[in-house]
Amino acid sequence: MKCRVCKGAAVIDVRRHNAAFCKEHFVHHCDEQVRRAVHSHRMLEPGERVLVAVSGGKDSLALWDILVRLGYEADGLYLGLGIGEYSDESGDYTRAFAQQLGRPLHEVDLGADAGYTIPEAAAVTRRSPCGACGLSKRHLFNSVAIERGYDVVATGHNLDDEAAVLLGNVLRWDTGYLGRQHPVLPATPGFVRKVKPLVRLGERETAAYCVLQGIDYQVEECPMAAGNRHLGYKEVLNALEDRSPGSKAAFLFGFLERGHERFAGEAEHERDELGECSVCGAPTPGTVCAFCRLRSQVGAIELPVELKVR
């Protein structure tokens, strides 16, 4: 196995690209994939302040590293989810890497700052922990970015993540989610721009990137996500990719090129109709946003009497 670029000994092959790379050129390959994603979807402009949502996993640490190396002013935001040892370790990996990188890391601790942990939220709402986790992240990444003056939030969603989400959306033909699924969500009143610069890299590539760059990361999957649908969709896509390399990328990029626009109209319409949360002011289709509703459910805040009826 020889490096596609320099013909030296390769350390990794990327079947989707029918290529193998030595360490140096694999890192270059990852940089190039991020650069292409950023440019082709106009994710970031020079001089913008980027807030990277870092979890301590391979994807977000690789993303932060690459963005800084590509010259972006990118700082980190770590959310302490309160999922026992898993969260403790994830925080440690994140802080150690921030120091290694020499960039500021902001931290929000759900338990201390919002009044609940993910396990507590899951217990109280009797819903999937992933639902409470997702809405907490969406709310806090956005509100911290606004408070601290960042132009854009970058998340580490990779090709495998996005393809799996797309498969779930397509299996249900959830037209609203299909309209909103895009590597760039433009800024709208109350929302900063959200971008996913890793959409052109698979998770095997981000893991290899971290290993080769000496970045220590949380290798465990979140214990609360075990057995969820998203992981099932990933397995399904891995089986298809095994049989026919490139099918994941063809699925995701085919959607972005030929499918997405057919669903985008309704999503824009929905965004135009958002009002402000009566408690925190965040954009919401209702009177109280999902984050404040969750906080009131767990007893962290008391909703004004006139809002409780809803």
Add this chain to the structure above:
Amino acid sequence: MKCRVCKGAAVIDVRRHNAAFCKEHFVHHCDEQVRRAVHSHRMLEPGERVLVAVSGGKDSLALWDILVRLGYEADGLYLGLGIGEYSDESGDYTRAFAQQLGRPLHEVDLGADAGYTIPEAAAVTRRSPCGACGLSKRHLFNSVAIERGYDVVATGHNLDDEAAVLLGNVLRWDTGYLGRQHPVLPATPGFVRKVKPLVRLGERETAAYCVLQGIDYQVEECPMAAGNRHLGYKEVLNALEDRSPGSKAAFLFGFLERGHERFAGEAEHERDELGECSVCGAPTPGTVCAFCRLRSQVGAIELPVELKVR
């Protein structure tokens, strides 16, 4: 396990409907699913002459049986594909069932009547045998229906088939195929209407239907289709259905309700632009239709010199 209708002993459960049925009410369930499909998509009008494409397998024999029992004037068309013993047996099952049913069966033998068998076509074209088979069926079902004065061709595609085709189309975001994927393709100049009355029944149901009704059918899969993508997509969907019963139906019917129309415009446009095959007169986007091109490739017909250039 008790029958949902009469509370007697059930012989089969249908997890998707969270129901079980005795023999009598399972047959009624199958009838009702066909009736619902026919009515909701306006597939057939009373008094129309229906040509059922029968292969000797469970789906097409069940379809023929149900349509006749529901009062439709439905005759059969069997295509001899020339796939050795598999085709010989399939023909025998079909003829025996036609006699049992007491309805006319038309037959076309690809080898004798069109000048090639499927294995020969696959060898000459060096393409997938399924491609040559599909185009031969599409051409001949349509042309025989027109010649013999049938209003509509009914095929035995079931829920599993259609969901697997949809998954393939979506994985590639093949917008043309997505626009044409529908349980009813209306008649257009040169084409009779095509309908798929089994879209609401899974293949486990059509198999059980045949067993319970004493219909002998070809149980072997086509030996030339082994390992093809379509079967891979079926496996993937079966895994998802196992985890979450009803997901196949949600996928297909969600598409028909909320997805299909977004892709239909281009497909209609394509159909409007078809001309006539210079050899046989069938509708085609080119000068010579795919069927005549295949026949010329296998040496069954000689194309006029001026057409060979293309």
